[in-house]
Amino acid sequence: MTSTSDRPELGAQDTEKMPVVEREPDSPAPRQGGRDRYFDLLRAVALFRVVLYHLMGWAWLPIVFPSMGVMFALAGNLMSRSLGKRPGPEVIRGRLRRLLPPLWLLGVIGVTGMVLAGWGPGEEGHPAWWWLHLGYWVLPLSDPPYAEVSHGIQGLVADDWPTALGVPLWYIRAYLWFVLLSPLLRRSLRAAPWTTILAPLVLSAGLEFTSATTTSWRLDSTLTDFATFGSCWLLGMAHHQGVLQKLPRYTVPSLAPAVAAVALWYALAHDLHQDHDLDDMPFAQSLWSFATVLLLLHLSPSWRTWPPALRRWDGLITLLNSRAVTIYLWHNLCIVIAEPLWDHAWNIPYLESHAVWLLNSPWPVLPLTWLLTALCVLTFGWTEDLAAGRRPALWPNGRQKGLRGWRR
Structure with missing residues (x-):
């Protein structure tokens, strides 16, 4: 589940020297190879x-x-x-x-x-x-x-x-x-x-x-x-x-x-x-x-590179795309674990006395859920690499190579 290809830009061509090649009837209004970062953002x-x-x-x-x-x-x-x-x-x-x-x-x-x-x-x-x-x-x-x-x-x-x-x-x-x-x-x-x-x-x-x-x-x-x-x-x-x-x-x-x-x-x-x-x-x-x-x-817009405002999010978006199946499969179970874990905060006297609103809020459960999901990515995400025939990586955010010693 990744990207599409880009529509090539056609420049002036010398038709006398270059042969004419017919396209397939259904060939996409296509794009050049590589990742479409707009699609990565949507995912x-x-x-x-x-x-x-x-x-x-x-x-x-x-x-x-x-x-x-x-x-x-x-x-x-x-x-x-x-x-x-x-x-x-x-x-x-x-x-x-x-x-x-x-x-x-x-x-x-x-x-x-x-x-x-x-x-x-x-x-x-x-x-x-x-x-x-x-x-x-x-x-x-x-x-x-x-x-x-x-x-x-x-x-x-x-x-x-x-x-x-x-x-x-x-x-x-x-x-x-x-x-x-x-x-x-x-x-x-x-x-x-x-x-x-x-x-x-x-x-x-x-x-x-x-x-x-x-x-x-x-x-x-x-x-x-x-x-x-x-x-x-x-x-x-x-x-x-x-x-x-x-x-x-x-x-x-x-x-x-x-x-x-x-x-x-x-x-x-x-x-x-x-x-x-x-x-x-x-x-x-x-x-x-x-x-x-x-x-x-x-x-x-078919981005081949990130617009300046989004470049800082490149690693996170790449990680989410690389581990989309793992995140989807495990996130709901992580929620079920995160909620009772947050309930333990009621045992903290200061919070019980001064921040009941925080204890009753679901918002603290959100980062806890993502923390548990990140642990699932580290623990189980490598199966996506093996399934795709890629070198396994623990945290594939685009800045890390696969595990050393691995051979296909």
């Missing part, structure tokens, strides 16, 4: 917003910045770039190789902890289903199973830690399906660009207004997430292939705010509040994410 902001939302639960955060739609769009852009260079099966294998090992490590630790705490084959009605569903920790074609509650550690880990571990995994499942479908989506995008891009929104509307369901909640979840975020993934692919660049410049600034307004109206009409936000309204989420992603891609 870093998206990750930070995800952590902040899971801690605070503010309903307005997904409106200010719809992280999941942005992350799917960036991943779709990268997938399109890869499919333009290598055969589909090879690209899919490469994506699975990068995605699955960090998930497997989480599963080994998490499932082992749940089993030791008493979770087992009797949890899903029939032992055979439990064993079968464990396979989703290996290949998450559906949501990996987890215990609703399990014995925590008094004063250190709350009993709902399995839920914190398992709930965010819907993104991994949705990402996997988008990867598997991308060769087909790419062909469809070439044949009928805007019909393909808008099809998931039509599906989302159909699911919303017909209340259509299947016989399986697992299939329902997969269809709903495809309908909600499929257009974002396709916008990312379309941006790389040059589809968006062919639109008149006034189209996106005129259309996107109108779509966003419909999404916001629909959310407000369906009781948007603290415990009922866009994540609970797939249709509103699909429209809002589509509109926001469309604007962000339209505005895309």
Whole structure:
């Protein structure tokens, strides 16, 4: 999940001396190789917003910045770039190789902890289903199973830690399906660009207004997430292939705010509040994410180097991008650990007497959560390097080489 390539600038050429080379029909309105730092910034902001939302639960955060739609769009852009260079099966294998090992490590630790705490084959009605569903920790074609509650550690880990571990995994499942479908989506995008891009929104509307369901909640979840975020993934692919660049410049600034307004109206009409936000309204989420992603891609400045105001953040943004999977997989568990740790501050007499407001505030939990997440990056992040065939690094902020003595 990294960047796109830049549109090359064409200089004057001596056509009598230089042969004419035809481009492929779908070749992106492309950019030169290398990282697009604008996309890196979007991914870093998206990750930070995800952590902040899971801690605070503010309903307005997904409106200010719809992280999941942005992350799917960036991943779709990268997938399109890869499919333009290598055969589909090879690209899919490469994506699975990068995605699955960090998930497997989480599963080994998490499932082992749940089993030791008493979770087992009797949890899903029939032992055979439990064993079968464990396979989703290996290949998450559906949501990996987890215990609703399990014995925590008094004063250190709350009993709902399995839920914190398992709930965010819907993104991994949705990402996997988008990867598997991308060769087909790419062909469809070439044949009928805007019909393909808008099809998931039509599906989302159909699911919303017909209340259509299947016989399986697992299939329902997969269809709903495809309908909600499929257009974002396709916008990312379309941006790389040059589809968006062919639109008149006034189209996106005129259309996107109108779509966003419909999404916001629909959310407000369906009781948007603290415990009922866009994540609970797939249709509103699909429209809002589509509109926001469309604007962000339209505005895309394609930075090869950082603007002066952002250069100081280069190391942090590089680190967040290099360890995006690790941060996403472990941050929610870090929140569940950070909250009871902060509760120990009530044992400090001065704070209890003079700063009750601070003890009741969630803000001190935020840096504590990021500290624990940083420890997870140090402890588990190297699996992302191994999965990608890179030299392992403990803290890949762009200023550190891999571990000495490592050989591929």
